Amino acid sequence: MGQLLSTVAEYIRSPDYRNLSSYSLYCLIIGSTISKCWEHAKLYSTASARVRTRMDLTILALTTIKTVILVCGTVLTWLTYKAYRRKKASHLRALCLGIGFITTGTLLAGSAHQLLSLPVVESAIIQSSFTAVGFVMLMYSLYS
Template sequence: MPPCGTAATTGGSEARDDAVTRTRRDAQSSAGATVGAATRRPATGIGVRTVISHVSGAEIAVAATKTLTLVLGGLITYHSYRAYRRTAARQLGALALGFAIVTAGAVLGGTFHLVVSRYMDVPLTVPILFESALTATGLTVVLYSLYVRR
């Protein structure tokens, strides 16, 4: 009987490794023939191309304009708030709050439309109503800031 680790025991394991390799190769080739491109997907099952292919050009435009609204509204709010902190004028505080509400309404309304209404059974009028209510509230605060006295 040969000692452990000699050619007699190694030869048996090599034959077993060859059989395993052939079985894996056969399984991959048969799966590739029947499934095709599905074997190239990521482990999560959702690829980037799958998600992007469901986004329309109009939704990209909405996301772009809402991003621009967030940047511009954020800048106006920031500078209004800085002016309020410098002067302690209630008018500027109300102006900053009004622009913050308008900006938040536009961004949250767009997000609500693009995300929530897509994956839930919510009609399009709900995000529009939500955005319009916040915009009207914010503009009311801005109008208040124009009429408030020191």
């Protein structure tokens, strides 16, 4: 029992205790062998490292795609603004504002996620709101 308690204390003091599964602590409490518990903990830590690597690649892909959207949206907004200034047509102004709102939503969502550590779901809500307003403006530009 003394060895079990010292192992639990060592487990809690370890820097990676949050990365270990609850099963490791459970098997310690029910009296499973210490070596089996630490083997399981090592396997779980290795799996966690693979998941973190995959998540890093996913975040890199998402950031790259958002950057492409931001650059293309900015160029499209600038081109439609130039067309609006040249023709002074209200439908081109609405088109420019619609594309601008969609691009701004991408910028704000990415900034909120990266700089303010906002969860992906909440930043997606921000982007979706701006995208919805942008699409309404695009529809208005087509029907005006």
